[in-house]
Amino acid sequence: MLNEKQLTGTLALAVFTAALGSLQMGYSLGVINAPQKVIERHYARALGVYDENLSRREGGNATEHEEPSDPSVVMYWSLSVAIFSIGGMVSSFLVSFVSDFRGRIKGMLAINVLAITAGLLMGLAKMGTPYLMVIAGRAIMGLYCGLSSGLVPLYIGEISPVKFRGAMGALHQLAIVIGILISQVIGLEFLLGNDDMWHVLLGLSGAPAILQSLLLLLCPESPRYLYIKQGKVEEACKNLKRLKGDYDASKDMAEMQAEKEEAMKEAKMSIWRLLRSSVYRQQLFVALMMHFSQQFSGINAIFYYSTSIFQTAGVGQPVYATIGVGVINIIFTLVSVILVDRTGRRTLTLVGLGGMCCCAVAMTVGLAFQDVYSWMSYLSMTAIFLFVSFFEIGPGPIPWFIVAELFSQGPRPAAIALAGCCNWTCNFIIAMFFPYLEGLCGSYVFVIFAVLLFGFTIFIYLRVPETKGKTFEEIAAVFHHKRGAPPSKPQEEAEMVQLKSSTEA
Numbered sequence: 001m002l003n004e005k006q007l008t009g010t011l012a013l014a015v016f017t018a019a020l021g022s023l024q025m026g027y028s029l030g031v032i033n034a035p036q037k038v039i040e041r042h043y044a045r046a047l048g049v050y051d052e053n054l055s056r057r058e059g060g061n062a063t064e065h066e067e068p069s070d071p072s073v074v075m076y077w078s079l080s081v082a083i084f085s086i087g088g089m090v091s092s093f094l095v096s097f098v099s100d101f102r103g104r105i106k107g108m109l110a111i112n113v114l115a116i117t118a119g120l121l122m123g124l125a126k127m128g129t130p131y132l133m134v135i136a137g138r139a140i141m142g143l144y145c146g147l148s149s150g151l152v153p154l155y156i157g158e159i160s161p162v163k164f165r166g167a168m169g170a171l172h173q174l175a176i177v178i179g180i181l182i183s184q185v186i187g188l189e190f191l192l193g194n195d196d197m198w199h200v201l202l203g204l205s206g207a208p209a210i211l212q213s214l215l216l217l218l219c220p221e222s223p224r225y226l227y228i229k230q231g232k233v234e235e236a237c238k239n240l241k242r243l244k245g246d247y248d249a250s251k252d253m254a255e256m257q258a259e260k261e262e263a264m265k266e267a268k269m270s271i272w273r274l275l276r277s278s279v280y281r282q283q284l285f286v287a288l289m290m291h292f293s294q295q296f297s298g299i300n301a302i303f304y305y306s307t308s309i310f311q312t313a314g315v316g317q318p319v320y321a322t323i324g325v326g327v328i329n330i331i332f333t334l335v336s337v338i339l340v341d342r343t344g345r346r347t348l349t350l351v352g353l354g355g356m357c358c359c360a361v362a363m364t365v366g367l368a369f370q371d372v373y374s375w376m377s378y379l380s381m382t383a384i385f386l387f388v389s390f391f392e393i394g395p396g397p398i399p400w401f402i403v404a405e406l407f408s409q410g411p412r413p414a415a416i417a418l419a420g421c422c423n424w425t426c427n428f429i430i431a432m433f434f435p436y437l438e439g440l441c442g443s444y445v446f447v448i449f450a451v452l453l454f455g456f457t458i459f460i461y462l463r464v465p466e467t468k469g470k471t472f473e474e475i476a477a478v479f480h481h482k483r484g485a486p487p488s489k490p491q492e493e494a495e496m497v498q499l500k501s502s503t504e505a
Contacts, residue, residue, distance in 0.1 A: 010220065011159065011243045015168055017215040018155050019175040021108060021148040024115060024208040026179025028141050031205060032081055034187030034319075035198040039080070042130045042198070044073050076131040080138055085428035087142020088149065092420035093271065095150030096413035100229060104155040104222045111151070112209040114144040119206020126199045134202065141205055149400070150420045154413065157404035158222040159243055162469060166340035169401025174333040177392065181326035188319065227253070228260045262408055274414045282479045283406040286464050287419050290349070290399040293456035295426030297356055298449030299391050301434055302363075302384055309367075309380045321381075328385055332392035344468045345398050345405075349460050352394030357453035359387035360446045367443030399423070405467040406475060 032039075049070040098107040121137035153172050160168040183201075187193040192201035220239040227236035236256065240249045274280060306325055310318035340348060366380030399419070407415045438445045465478040 007164070008243060008245050011161075013215065014159055014219040014243065015156055015171060017212055017219050018108065018152045019171050020208045020212040020215070021152045022172045022175035023179040023182075024205065024212075025145040025148055026176035026181075027183045027208070028084065028138075028145055028179075028205045029176070030180035030183035031187060031202060032084070032138070034184065034193040035201060036077070038193065038195050038198045039130070039134065040073055040077055041195070042126070043076050044070060046130050047072050047076075049073065076135065080131070080135050082428065082431060083135055083139045084142040084145070085424055085431060087139045087144075088146035088424035089421055089428060091143040091146030092150060092424055093417055095147055095154070095417040095420060096271070098147055099151055099154055099413050100225075103225055103230075104151060104158070105216055105219055108148070108151050108155070109213060109216050111144055111147045112213045114140050114147075115209035116206045118144060119203050119209070122205060123199055123203020125202065130199075137202065137205075144209075146420065146424055149423070150413075150416045153400045153404060154416055155222055157401055158224045159220075161244065164341060165405070166345065166401070166468060167337045169404070170333065170337045170340050170397040172400050173392070173397030174330070174337060177326065177329040177333050177396075181323070181330060184323050184326050223252075224256060224259070227256045259408060262410070269411045269414050271414045271418050274411050274418065277411075280407065280411055280415070282463075283475075284415060284418070287399075287403045287406055287415060288422050289456070289459055290402060290464070291419050291423040292426060293349075293353060293453075293460070294395050294399045295423060295430060296449075296452050297353070297391060297395055297456070298360060298446060298453070299388070299396070300427070300430050301438070301445065301449065302387050306384055309377065309384060315381075325384060325388055328388050329392055332389045333397060336393050336397050339393075340398070341468060344466045345394075345402055346460065346464055346466045348394035349398050349464070350394070350457060352390045352392075352396075353453050353457040353460060355390030355393075356387055356395070357450050357457060359383045359390065360450035360453060363387070364444060364446045364450065367446070402467060405470075 047070065049072065098111065101107070102110070118137040118139075118141035121133050121140065125133040125137070153169060156168050156172065157165065185191070186204075187201055192198065192204075220242045221235075223236040223239045223243070226232045226239060233253075237249050237253060240252055241247065244252075269277065274284060303322075303325070306318075306322050310321040315321045336348060360383075362383040363380055366376045366383060370376040370380060403416050403419045404412060434445075437448070441448070465475065467475055470478075
């Protein structure tokens with residue numbers, strides 16, 4: 001018999017297939033940046049505000065540095081970028097419903113309809129009204145990504161053996177950064193980021209959904225969902241053996257039975273009930289702060305600044321240096337995959353946030369004095385690479401899967417939905433307001449992120465426990481201990497009864 005801790009081909013296939021949704025999310029996040037000027041010109045033509053005389057003078061193309069003068073072009077372009085995050089914010093609330101309605105596998109299959117529809121709309125944009133079709137496609141893709149960002153970590157977390165749970169959870173972030181890098185590479189002007197092929201570049205956003213839909217038919221449903229939610233004991237046991245090999249599943253079945261009994265006490269909680277519950281208040285606070293620290297770390301600001309910093313440092317082709325940042329993304333996410341189950345979630349997050357704080361200070365110094373000392377530009381450039389490296393070691397991948405570790409089966413879907421909405425909302429806030437903040441503060445904008453990162457580091461050190469290898473009961477006990485008092489069983493049981501008797505799902 002195979003040992004239950006061994007990795008099987010079915011488990012590898014299931015994790016790979018689920019992670020295709022994350023890769024698609026990463027591609028969609030990065031694809032819109034490279035062809036910005038090209039798409040703006042098509043918007044201008046469709047709106048009738050494009051200067052054709054300028055185009056003829058430049059041999060059919062406007063200059064690389066041309067800024068759209070018409071406010072309507074700027075408005076539609078901004079909407080094309082921002083609508084993606086709005087879609088993610090809205091749909092993240094539905095993760096709980098979609099995951100429990102027909103299961104994790106069927107849920108991922110169903111939402112692929114959104115991704116394929118979005119890809120078709122953007123891929124055919126040149127045949128219709130470009131700005132309307134791109135905006136509609138980006139909105140629908142945002143809806144897909146909001147759901148996928150919850151379903152993928154949920155499914156992977158439920159099927160992963162405890163020994164590999166952290167590493168497999170980090171694969172969600174790894175797939176995202178690989179998707180971003182792919183979009184950066186094929187978005188180069190001599191590939192698809194040009195006047196003739198930009199619509200194909202955007203349309204490929206839906207391609208992974210086709211492959212994922214085919215492979216999902218071969219993947220087993222989550223045994224935990226089947227046993228705890230559906231009560232299908234035999235099917236759950238069968239899927240366990242498909243995922244882990246031919247082994248004695250009695251231990252895992254007993255563990256799921258205990259979790260089911262706990263879930264029956266808890267009852268399924270809505271987002272509103274979870275927000276009001278005192279039992280999970282500390283876990284929820286930690287989960288949301290982990291996502292706050294990811295988005296308000298300044299990582300998006302670094303990518304925003306990277307091209308101009310590379311130009312100042314004398315890099316001839318800054319776009320390739322930016323792609324180099326994408327490669328660093330992948331390398332250090334792989335480092336996190338290797339270390340997360342050895343070193344632990346808390347340690348990697350502390351190292352990541354602390355290192356990013358130091359890099360933010362170095363970035364501020366480099367930007368402030370680069371006009372005085374030319375070598376300061378190289379300090380800024382080095383700080384970019386180190387900042388991204390520290391981000392991907394811990395603060396990047398860990399918030400996505402630690403939520404599933406902090407909560408048991410009852411509140412888990414609602415907690416993941418709430419954390420996902422928090423993440424997408426913060427992403428939208430950064431995208432909308434960072435340009436104004438940067439205009440107000442200039443190079444000193446990174447002082448703000450340094451202060452935030454320092455605060456997040458202190459919070460993680462004081463309030464976040466290590467979850468590596470721990471059961472839900474052990475994690476709950478840690479939170480009760482941190483409150484300085486033992487769990488109040490009568491109070492908790494009374495609250496559970498109240499939750500269960502409530503008619504609110």
